[in-house]
Amino acid sequence: xxxxxxxxxxxxxxxxELERDPNVFLMGEEVAEYHGAYKVSQGLxxxxxxRRIIDTPISENGFAGLGVGAAMVGLRPIIEFMTFxxxxxxxxxxxxxxxxxxxxxxxxxxxxxxxxxxxxxAHQLGATHxxxxxxFYASVPGLKVCTPAxxxxxxxxxxxxVRDNNPVLVLEAExxxxxxxxxxxxxxxLLIPLGKAEVKREGSDVxxxxxxxxxxxxxxxxxxxxxxxxxxxxxxLRSIKPLDEKAIFDSVAKTHRVVIVEQDHPFCGVxxxxxxxxxxxxxxxxxxxxxxxxxxxxxxxxxxxxxKAVLPNADKLLAAVKQVCxx
Amino acid sequence: xxxxxxxxxxxxxxxxxxxxxxxRFEERASQQYQAQKVGGFCHLYIGQEAVxxxxxxxxxxxxxxxxxxxDHAHALARGTSANACMAxxxxxxxxxSRGLGGSMHFFNRQNHMYGGHAIVGAxxxxxxxxxxxxxxxxxxxxxxxxxxxxxxNQGSFHEALNLAALYKLPIVFICENNLFAxxxxxxxxxSLKQIVDRAEGYDIPGEIVDGMNFREVRDKVAEIVDSIRKxxxxxxxxxxxxxxxxxxxxxxASYRTKLELEKYRLDDPITRLRAQLTREGKLTNEQFDLLxxxxxxxxxxxxxxxxxxxxxxxxxxxxxxYADGAKP
Ligand SMILES: Cc1ncc(C[n+]2csc(CCOP(=O)(O)OP(=O)(O)O)c2C)c(N)n1
Ligand SMILES: [Mg+2]
Numbered sequence: 109x110x111x112x113x114x115x116x117x118x119x120x121x122x123x124x125e126l127e128r129d130p131n132v133f134l135m136g137e138e139v140a141e142y143h144g145a146y147k148v149s150q151g152l153x154x155x156x157x158x159r160r161i162i163d164t165p166i167s168e169n170g171f172a173g174l175g176v177g178a179a180m181v182g183l184r185p186i187i188e189f190m191t192f193x194x195x196x197x198x199x200x201x202x203x204x205x206x207x208x209x210x211x212x213x214x215x216x217x218x219x220x221x222x223x224x225x226x227x228x229x230a231h232q233l234g235a236t237h238x239x240x241x242x243x244f245y246a247s248v249p250g251l252k253v254c255t256p257a258x259x260x261x262x263x264x265x266x267x268x269x270v271r272d273n274n275p276v277l278v279l280e281a282e283x284x285x286x287x288x289x290x291x292x293x294x295x296x297x298l299l300i301p302l303g304k305a306e307v308k309r310e311g312s313d314v315x316x317x318x319x320x321x322x323x324x325x326x327x328x329x330x331x332x333x334x335x336x337x338x339x340x341x342x343x344x345l346r347s348i349k350p351l352d353e354k355a356i357f358d359s360v361a362k363t364h365r366v367v368i369v370e371q372d373h374p375f376c377g378v379x380x381x382x383x384x385x386x387x388x389x390x391x392x393x394x395x396x397x398x399x400x401x402x403x404x405x406x407x408x409x410x411x412x413x414x415x416k417a418v419l420p421n422a423d424k425l426l427a428a429v430k431q432v433c434x435x
Numbered sequence: 436x437x438x439x440x441x442x443x444x445x446x447x448x449x450x451x452x453x454x455x456x457x458x459r460f461e462e463r464a465s466q467q468y469q470a471q472k473v474g475g476f477c478h479l480y481i482g483q484e485a486v487x488x489x490x491x492x493x494x495x496x497x498x499x500x501x502x503x504x505x506d507h508a509h510a511l512a513r514g515t516s517a518n519a520c521m522a523x524x525x526x527x528x529x530x531x532s533r534g535l536g537g538s539m540h541f542f543n544r545q546n547h548m549y550g551g552h553a554i555v556g557a558x559x560x561x562x563x564x565x566x567x568x569x570x571x572x573x574x575x576x577x578x579x580x581x582x583x584x585x586x587x588n589q590g591s592f593h594e595a596l597n598l599a600a601l602y603k604l605p606i607v608f609i610c611e612n613n614l615f616a617x618x619x620x621x622x623x624x625x626s627l628k629q630i631v632d633r634a635e636g637y638d639i640p641g642e643i644v645d646g647m648n649f650r651e652v653r654d655k656v657a658e659i660v661d662s663i664r665k666x667x668x669x670x671x672x673x674x675x676x677x678x679x680x681x682x683x684x685x686x687x688a689s690y691r692t693k694l695e696l697e698k699y700r701l702d703d704p705i706t707r708l709r710a711q712l713t714r715e716g717k718l719t720n721e722q723f724d725l726l727x728x729x730x731x732x733x734x735x736x737x738x739x740x741x742x743x744x745x746x747x748x749x750x751x752x753x754x755x756x757y758a759d760g761a762k763p
Binding site: 137 | 476535
């Protein structure tokens with residue numbers, strides 16, 4: 109194992125999959141000559157050439173659709189959205205074409221495509237540039253959605269996504285690109301299955317269910333809680349869809365108390381689905397009402413203080429945990 | 436700026452003063468960004484001043500304007516105070532969007548500046564909607580829609596042009612061609628020899644204008660607007676210009692050469708208009724220095740104003756999600 113950044117981990121995943129399969133190509137705005145707006149594709153143009161690392165004009169609907177078409181005839185496109193806020197311009201391709209094709213064609217056409225890029229609020233980018241899209245996309249049958257929080261998960265999930273025979277969205281965490289973590293050496297194949305959560309920290313009093321940018325937040329809060337003698341188990345979903353029910357239920361059966369901390373909006377958010385499944389399946393295991401910490405139900409304000417008030421934070425999570433623990 | 440009568444021209448010295456204000460504002464914005472008083476993305480207009488100044492000089496105050504995210508200049512050109520603009524960058528309640536919009540989302544309803552829009556291409560259909568409403572109400576206004584060279588490859592742009600042509604709407608599409616969309620040059624993004632040819636595909640009359648020349652921009656837009664007011668129709672202008680700075684504050688712009696930048700700097704729009712006015716005896720060096728001094732002071736004062744202004748109150752967080760204060 110060695111320590112690399114989340115950005116490097118994604119870069120390695122791309123390079124390894126491009127190397128392995130000549131049908132894989134990377135396309136998006138500024139991915140080639142500029143090396144990606146967030147430098148995730150650093151060095152790939154030099155290594156794989158302009159046939160496979162392709163800059164596009166600002167035409168998200170066009171190049172996302174191009175990807176779906178290319179996938180119909182057996183290529184395995186990796187389509188980068190500069191951010192998932194811009195994927196909304198391509199919503200029709202991602203939501204209507206990519207996931208419906210297999211059903212509509214009676215199973216003749218599967219779409220092995222990866223849509224990837226940063227997702228979720230960053231710093232003060234305002235309403236149009238701060239979308240957390242995981243709940244929109246996870247609600248669509250036929251799409252898979254993963255949300256890596258660590259360099260290791262980023263690498264392993266992206267590689268798995270590229271090999272999957274269905275459309276997969278890899279929602280990267282914009283604020284975590286420079287974060288570091290331990291990852292297997294490059295000569296060791298690292299594949300992390302979709303639909304497998306990971307307990308990032310064991311605990312016995314409360315399950316904190318999180319993903320993407322809320323994972324480091326939950327870990328920080330868990331350390332604080334320890335000082336107050338509350339032992340929090342941190343369950344990182346890693347994939348939103350498929351959802352790892354078993355990992356969730358196992359943790360809840362152990363702690364009997366649950367807080368879900370998510371980066372999307374509360375109404376029809378990821379936490380609502382998780383919450384439903386827990387009460388539906390293991391109602392007898394819960395000792396307190398499940399709480400959710402999410403964004404406030406407002407378009408993102410630019411002002412820094414208001415933005416902080418909108419986002420999940422340590423204080424909100426601490427308060428929620430104490431409430432479910434009656435502490 | 437005062438309301439114009441038909442055939443009247445805006446005072447050129449006043450417009451030069453606007454261009455100076457824009458430049459000094461942007462320089463100060465850049466400095467405040469580096470001092471971390473401004474957050475998010477911040478895109479500067481330095482080098483392109485003659486485009487918005489020329490276009491706005493050619494229309495009335497009650498005509499509509501709308502643009503993309505490089506929008507500080509458009510707000511200033513529409514009489515938004517430097518105070519309200521700087522306060523918006525600082526995220527303050529006194530900002531032109533109450534501190535909720537930020538650099539990319541400047542609005543001024545009273546002065547018919549319909550934004551500041553940060554999704555590339557997304558505001559072009561909005562502009563067509565503004566023009567539709569003009570025709571619907573049988574008014575003689577026009578809409579000026581500004582956008583970058585990068586926007587012309589979005590589907591929304593194409594759909595909007597077709598709609599405008601089909602319904603013969605009173606709109607001028609103004610493409611601010613500064614040769615780059617982030618690090619992508621027009622040559623690498625667009626399958627045309629020249630951008631203006633996009634208009635031809637929709638049977639919309641198009642022109643190319645030198646965007647470093649205030650008078651050329653103003654006169655061309657004035658001529659087009661005149662024609663539109665007589666009989667409603669869309670028009671397209673490709674304005675050739677250049678941004679001196681990187682795409683945004685975080686872009687070192689290493690995709691272009693110093694030489695290229697220097698070439699354009701020699702053709703600076705402010706220097707050019709100043710020279711024209713001086714040559715014609717309409718402006719002395721002392722007068723120019725005074726104008727510049729005044730814009731610097733105004734901008735400096737705007738920083739003080741922004742610093743001293745209150746934050747938008749947290750209690751009002753939910754007040755601007757639905758009109759009429761509705762809560763779901
Ligand atoms: C739909 C969408 N895709 C991508 C972006 C990211 N982006 C912001 S500005 C920009 C370049 C636009 O260039 P241009 O239209 O030429 O305007 P300029 O910056 O030169 O004023 C890009 C790619 C965005 N804001 N919206
Ligand atoms: Mg441009």
